[in-house]
Amino acid sequence: MVASTAAAETSQGIETYGNFIAGEWTAAVSGETMENRSPADRDEVIGRFASSAAADVDAAIGAADEAYRTWRFSSPITRANILHKAANILEGRIPEVGRELTREEGKTLKEGIGETTRAVQILRYFAGEAQQPSGEHYPSANPYTLLYTTREPLGVIAIVTPWNFPIAIPAWKIAPALAFGNTVVFKPASLTPLTAVRLVEALSEAGLPPGVLNLVTGSAANVGDPLVRDPRVVAITFTGSNETGAELRRIAAERGAKLQLELGGKNPAIVLADADLEHALGHVVSGAMMSTGQKCTATSRAIVDRSIIDRFTDMLAARIGALQVGDPLDAETQIGPLIDERAADRVAGEIDAAKQAGAELLVGGMRLGDGLERGAFVAPALFAGVDPESKLGQDELFGPVLGVIPVDTMEEAMVVANQVKFGLSASIFTRDLGKALSFAREIEAGV
The missing domain is CATH 3.40.605.10 (Aldehyde Dehydrogenase; Chain A, domain 1)
Structure with a gap:
């Protein structure tokens, strides 16, 4: 002390x-x-x-x-x-x-x-x-x-x-x-x-x-x-x-x-077909899950080209499912608790509501026991097939939750990225400098 x-x-x-x-x-x-x-x-x-x-x-x-x-x-x-x-x-x-x-x-x-x-x-x-x-x-x-x-x-x-x-x-x-x-x-x-x-x-x-x-x-x-x-x-x-x-x-x-x-954010990461997927994977997962997703700049939407979405979603599921959740003072822990019980119950409730609305929960999303019962722990969650106009696709959850949204073109990706009421942070993964610069011009985000 x-x-x-x-x-x-x-x-x-x-x-x-x-x-x-x-x-x-x-x-x-x-x-x-x-x-x-x-x-x-x-x-x-x-x-x-x-x-x-x-x-x-x-x-x-x-x-x-x-x-x-x-x-x-x-x-x-x-x-x-x-x-x-x-x-x-x-x-x-x-x-x-x-x-x-x-x-x-x-x-x-x-x-x-x-x-x-x-x-x-x-x-x-x-x-x-x-x-x-x-x-x-x-x-x-x-x-x-x-x-x-x-x-x-x-x-x-x-x-x-x-x-x-x-x-x-x-x-x-x-x-x-x-x-x-x-x-x-x-x-x-x-x-x-x-x-x-x-x-x-x-x-x-x-x-x-x-x-x-x-x-x-x-x-x-x-x-x-x-x-x-x-x-x-x-x-x-x-x-x-x-x-x-x-x-x-x-x-x-x-x-x-x-x-x-x-104020808040509902921040997108666009992953195009030509992206370095390993590079994108690390940034998307850390952006979504570090600080237990409790930051206004957290990446909560992965907008992914349909031609690579199965492969990239599998990579996300494996990486997120392997994250070590536990005592934040433990050097091996990668994800700590949410701020309190009310936050944990709220996030778990939003996850259940997203499942009921038709989103596919691939990994996590449950309150954790096994020695963590006295804390506000929720397993990091990954959803596939998220409707960009759904609550999960529109509202800030402020927790370790990532939704994957499929798109067919960069133009569609930009429409999806910009159709939320927030405009805080955003990212794109592509090897095409022209597309990256177009993204920077057109994205409605910025601190």
């Missing part, structure tokens, strides 16, 4: 963590806490965290608003140095934080360490960005007029992040906000608060002034809602569900707040 100034007390070996407001770790005003349990073993309590409400949010926003008055005028070098120092602190804790991330979120240890390493890289990147030129000079028709632009901070930023990348996504949002002179109120996902605490610890220890970064843990209703509605919050950045994103659009529009959203 990483030594933590955030842990206020320990009971029966379980630490309790507070909010971070105005430079201090503090319990929720109500004194209430919430338990966080391992998705691999529901009997394992990771920790107890502040179960916050509107009063805690108000205090955090007030601290951020006060700190903004001076932080906005801090030098870019000062901000860059703090981010560099935070990166160094976090880098020294990669093994411990990566392991905690794995226990809390369920991705494999290799992925947990990799994500923590990525967060270090993000902090360093934005430390460099803080020192880049912040504007441009333009020629003027009037010799007595000076025309130039400059970047100015906005103010208090609400940062609301998901559980599936609990340190990389917060780092990607918090670091640029701080680098350019904003202050932050950070609401992490309730399912992964410990990883959020570790990131905030590193930034605090690096020398951030009190109030510049504030952490408030709790539910979306009790923390997220009052946070995004507060008029002192001038901008909101959110990664999560499409439904919440739609509600945030309405809230931000009503009060004129700036808004940045990262």
Whole structure:
């Protein structure tokens, strides 16, 4: 366990963590806490965290608003140095934080360490960005007029992040906000608060002034809602569900707040007849199944030329069926649990519904026992003969599920790829550069 100034007390070996407001770790005003349990073993309590409400949010926003008055005028070098120092602190804790991330979120240890390493890289990147030129000079028709632009901070930023990348996504949002002179109120996902605490610890220890970064843990209703509605919050950045994103659009529009959203995906991989199938196989399987398919960029549709579909589907079935599912801390494990029991039940239910609708389940799809009963484990699933207009072909499942869709031409493949409501990521496998470039022009996707 990483030594933590955030842990206020320990009971029966379980630490309790507070909010971070105005430079201090503090319990929720109500004194209430919430338990966080391992998705691999529901009997394992990771920790107890502040179960916050509107009063805690108000205090955090007030601290951020006060700190903004001076932080906005801090030098870019000062901000860059703090981010560099935070990166160094976090880098020294990669093994411990990566392991905690794995226990809390369920991705494999290799992925947990990799994500923590990525967060270090993000902090360093934005430390460099803080020192880049912040504007441009333009020629003027009037010799007595000076025309130039400059970047100015906005103010208090609400940062609301998901559980599936609990340190990389917060780092990607918090670091640029701080680098350019904003202050932050950070609401992490309730399912992964410990990883959020570790990131905030590193930034605090690096020398951030009190109030510049504030952490408030709790539910979306009790923390997220009052946070995004507060008029002192001038901008909101959110990664999560499409439904919440739609509600945030309405809230931000009503009060004129700036808004940045990262939402869902139903991402295609097109495999043409001339593709290197071994090469395509590795990328499609990893894209679909790594992080247990719980990422908005997961490959959930393999759109395959009919002339090779039997061969490629057999290859997929063999590879997916051989994936090792189990304890994410085990070095041999390739696929960990879903985030919680509710997610596992939902994905298993969607798999059953797809079978009832006529899709052919070739591999996996069942809840797993055999020593894994206490975790949220579902065997990675492969479907063949998926109707592109079916629920399986259209909706994001957010789990280890891949559907194979047959097509006869590249033109048909492009139509199928583009006929979903999402447009996040996409890939093509072909030896024909012309077709690859056509795909890049025509695909309705991009981050």
